[in-house]
Amino acid sequence: MAPHHPEDVGMTAAEQPRQGGKGPRRAVAARDRTRQPTEVRRRLIVDAAVPLIAERGYKSVGVRDVAAAAGVSVGTVTYHFDSVQEVLSEAMVLHIEQYYAALSEAAEHATSGAEALRLLVDALFTEDTDRHWRMWFDFWHAGEQSTDETFARGQADRYTAWHRQIRALAERGVADGEFSGDDLDGFTARFAALADGLALQRLRQAPPLTTQQARHHLNRLIERELVPRSPA
Template identity: 75%
Template sequence: MAPHHPEDVGMKAEKKAEKSPRRAVAAADRTRQPTEVRRRLIVEAAVPLIAERGYASVGVRDVAAAAGVSVGTVTYHFGSVQEILSEAMVLQIERYYTGLSEAADRATSGAEGLRLLVDALFTEDTDRHWRMWFEYWNVGEHHPDPAFARGQDRRYESWHRQIRTLAERAIAEGDLTSADLDGFTVRFAALADGLALQRLRQTPPLTVEDARRHLRHFIETELGRGPGS
């Protein structure tokens, strides 16, 4: 993938170019932190930048400013801005779906779990997640590291398993019925993605409540009502 900004080209070389004297730094800022803590700080700072501006519009200087560190600190811990942004997207995606899974697992039934899943997918706070989600998949098309694409495959497989497991549980409990769980899973994920895209673009306008309503209607139409409902 081509670098986004001139300052992102040859980040290691940039460190050599920093010849000017550094300004005095506050004592609190001079406290040395473990490498992993400092890396996490930088990655965390990149998350809202990607959500607000998009992956292609964030450069190393933007990340350094958001993290409150020097460009040299960023280039010391990361080999490229792409590495930072990739880690930031993976961090946010995994954090979001871990919370989603935990909420669904606490459900008292499979049908309730599906309802909780729908409610959690569309809230006023999830627009940022969906922006990151689409950036995540777009970046994967051109990412130079095959491990990134493999991670995407695992994430989507996990997401499909979660949907299918809840639907299977609802059927076993007699709340819903279906003869095509695999098909339901694929269509549920596709509809959620499509509604999320429409929600972000607002073409045509789509409210959170309407997005939830469409998904609930899909569940009832696809899975039907079981004899125990």
């Protein structure tokens, strides 16, 4: 009999025949017998890794954990990925892109640049976003320790996209005549830095910080840096 393809999911002990071929074995579902396209299998594995990172932390997830969560063999994971770091890196990129895509969508529905910034601040700090910030700091720390240039570039790209998003909202407010900010690059850098710092304080709770307080600090920054224009 030909050996199983590396992409095939191995049978569990309950599904394997007994010695000598005696005894019934449980039927394997059709979806488990069908070989899935590479991109589908990779996405399945990456999707399964996201909650593991959230629950255990980036450095505490191993290849066996990912395989078990995805319902595949360890061999399937190593067939599709060069290392567990590659899996976790793609999982974090997926999580970050989904997170900021949701922020962008909320801002796009705002009627003005000022409202879009307020919505952004509200979305950055909720009880649910603690999970995102914890994952982000784990990812950031892993990047500091990694010697993988591709990994580092990926992190840099995420920061660049985040800064671009903040600046675009500020530009919208200026174009709409709501703000008179004349240093949008500086505002963008300070907004991003303050958001990161508040998120870290929020996670450490040293000193204690509520989501409402975090939002207040960011909104004060907006008010001071992007001076509202007086009605004509």
